[in-house]
Amino acid sequence: MSQRIWILGAGQLGAMLKHAGMPLDLDVCPVDINEATAPALAANDLVTAEREQWPETLVTNALAQHTRFINKNVFGRLADRKTQKELIDTLGIATAPWRNVAGDITANELRDQLGERVLLKRRTGGYDGKGQHWLRTDDDQVPEDWQGEAIAEQAINFDEEVSLVGVRNAAGDCVFYPLTLNLHLNGILYASVAPLARLQALQAQAEEMLGKILNALDYVGVMAMETFRVGDKLLINELAPRVHNSGHWTQAGASISQFEYHLRAVANMATPEPQVVGQNVMINLIGTDYNPAWRDLSCARTYWYGKEVRPGRKVGHINIVGNTVTEVRETLVLLGDLLPDQHYSQAIEWSLAALESL
Ligand code: ATP
Numbered sequence: 001m002s003q004r005i006w007i008l009g010a011g012q013l014g015a016m017l018k019h020a021g022m023p024l025d026l027d028v029c030p031v032d033i034n035e036a037t038a039p040a041l042a043a044n045d046l047v048t049a050e051r052e053q054w055p056e057t058l059v060t061n062a063l064a065q066h067t068r069f070i071n072k073n074v075f076g077r078l079a080d081r082k083t084q085k086e087l088i089d090t091l092g093i094a095t096a097p098w099r100n101v102a103g104d105i106t107a108n109e110l111r112d113q114l115g116e117r118v119l120l121k122r123r124t125g126g127y128d129g130k131g132q133h134w135l136r137t138d139d140d141q142v143p144e145d146w147q148g149e150a151i152a153e154q155a156i157n158f159d160e161e162v163s164l165v166g167v168r169n170a171a172g173d174c175v176f177y178p179l180t181l182n183l184h185l186n187g188i189l190y191a192s193v194a195p196l197a198r199l200q201a202l203q204a205q206a207e208e209m210l211g212k213i214l215n216a217l218d219y220v221g222v223m224a225m226e227t228f229r230v231g232d233k234l235l236i237n238e239l240a241p242r243v244h245n246s247g248h249w250t251q252a253g254a255s256i257s258q259f260e261y262h263l264r265a266v267a268n269m270a271t272p273e274p275q276v277v278g279q280n281v282m283i284n285l286i287g288t289d290y291n292p293a294w295r296d297l298s299c300a301r302t303y304w305y306g307k308e309v310r311p312g313r314k315v316g317h318i319n320i321v322g323n324t325v326t327e328v329r330e331t332l333v334l335l336g337d338l339l340p341d342q343h344y345s346q347a348i349e350w351s352l353a354a355l356e357s358l
């Protein structure tokens with residue numbers, strides 16, 4: 001019988017893990033945390049998660065009690081931005097300077113300590129730029145219910161945003177993809193480009209940072225590290241103990257996708273180095289209706305999540321992979337005409353410019 005792996009959470013990441021598990025003969029079962037009945041867990045099953053934080057429900061309690069919940073103690077530690085930052089500091093890894101928001105500390109005190117512009121982030125629950133609050137002027141205040149619930153970060157005047165996705169197996173071996181260049185607009189990821197030859201100079205630095213974290217946590221599976229590039233230095237923005245949106249390009253652009261690596265590591269299978277295939281661009285579909293014309297583009301593969309379309313909501317992504325940069329560029333231009341102008345013209349322009357800077 002094939003190995004069963006339960007996924008805490010049944011969103012798009014869970015679905016893509018399930019998809020990746022089929023050729024590996026893994027029975028991957030995402031579970032909605034609000035299901036009325038608990039999953040029928042067997043002692044030999046494995047448990048992992050597609051999200052780093054979860055409320056207590058019948059389902060999450062059942063899964064959390066399983067003895068083979070891989071990385072169980074890591075999630076809470078990284079889901080809380082305060083304990084995540086403390087871990088990064090303890091390991092002596094560069095990150096945006098920060099303070100805990102507690103004890104009625106004022107906006108001006110935070111700006112005195114961290115600089116003119118300060119970004120407050122809720123300790124838990126934020127995503128896609130939600131749970132953020134800027135302090136830019138003397139009039140800006142710490143929202144009342146944020147004391148004890150947030151951290152404050154110095155605004156980093158970064159050159160660009162770069163992420164590293166890596167996997168560590170149970171034997172402690174780590175494998176990394178090439179660095180990915182990311183465009184965030186209003187705190188939401190719109191586009192990723194990989195690989196980029198010019199980022200190779202930063203690869204060793206990035207791998208050392210994430211490798212140190214993976215080893216310190218004795219972590220098994222895929223983790224993503226979002227960074228800011230400032231000159232030739234990387235600063236950690238945040239860590240995600242799971243498969244990550246900036247690694248979606250690996251579905252088309254690598255011999256082993258991030259989803260497959262995660263399952264391989266969790267199921268204690270081999271995790272050989274990935275072969276990276278061609279030039280890749282990933283475009284997120286955000287609050288955009290499905291357009292069948294996307295299927296006409298030969299270099300584009302659309303992943304549709306089957307969710308209700310709402311403004312600002314990630315409802316799918318398109319991986320563009322080509323043997324040549326020219327092919328990818330042509331596809332991007334065609335795709336640009338099949339997407340709403342708002343934000344997408346910027347995302348397409350940005351991707352084309354990134355390919356110029358190879
Ligand atoms: P995700 O959906 O990736 O989990 P998130 O909402 O949890 O995102 P962050 O990744 O912390 O939050 O921030 C979202 C974006 O906001 C970043 O990608 C970056 O563009 C911007 N940002 C975050 N922190 C800073 C900072 N200290 N200085 C400048 N910009 C920042």
Ligand code: MG
Nearest residue numbers: 128226237238
């Ligand atoms: Mg982020």
